[in-house]
Amino acid sequence: QVQLVESGGGLVQAGGSLRLSCAASGRTFSSYAMGWFRQAPGKEREFVAAISRSGGPTLYADSVKGRFTISRDNAKNTVYLQMNSLKPEDTALYYCAAGNRYLPPSNALRYDYWGQGTQVTVSS
Numbered sequence: 144q145v146q147l148v149e150s151g152g153g154l155v156q157a158g159g160s161l162r163l164s165c166a167a168s169g170r171t172f173s174s175y176a177m178g179w180f181r182q183a184p185g186k187e188r189e190f191v192a193a194i195s196r197s198g199g200p201t202l203y204a205d206s207v208k209g210r211f212t213i214s215r216d217n218a219k220n221t222v223y224l225q226m227n228s229l230k231p232e233d234t235a236l237y238y239c240a241a242g243n244r245y246l247p248p249s250n251a252l253r254y255d256y257w258g259q260g261t262q263v264t265v266s267s
Contacts, residue, residue: 145169145241145256152237152261155229159265163224165239165258173197173217176243178254179224181235181263191237192224193248202248207233229265236260 151163163179178193192213193202201213210229215222222239242254 145171145175147239147241147256147258149237149239149258149261152263154264154266157229157231157265157267159229160225160227161229161263163226163237163239163261163263165222165224167220167222167241169220172220172241174243175241175256176248176253177213177215177222178240178242178248178251179213179222179237180240180251181233181237182260183235186235188238188251190249190251194222196243204249226263229263231265231267234263234265236262 146168147165149165179191180188181191182188190204194213194215198215210227212225238260239258240254241256244253246253
């Protein structure tokens with residue numbers, strides 16, 4: 144069992160930056176691939192970024208590539224999402240997820256554990 148708690152969301156102007164954190168409980172954090180997803184009002188949840196168990200391979204949605212960076216610190220049981228050059232269309236509730244099901248990293252069904260989300264609002 145893994146519990147995930149996101150933090151770091153807030154209100155920021157377009158062009159600004161935020162760093163989201165996702166703290167995981169339990170001793171098995173390093174055995175899980177991690178992902179970030181987001182959901183805007185009236186829209187489906189969408190993939191943002193994913194990182195392997197070791198922190199090596201990463202994957203990004205085209206919409207955030209070059210602006211967002213996912214990283215993890217297995218010693219601190221934490222995964223991060225550095226978001227730069229934010230746009231109003233990045234406004235959403237951001238979730239972190241942990242899991243290892245044999246599915247692509249961008250597929251939400253890969254992940255068994257989800258946090259409650261942290262709100263990111265980007266004003267124009």
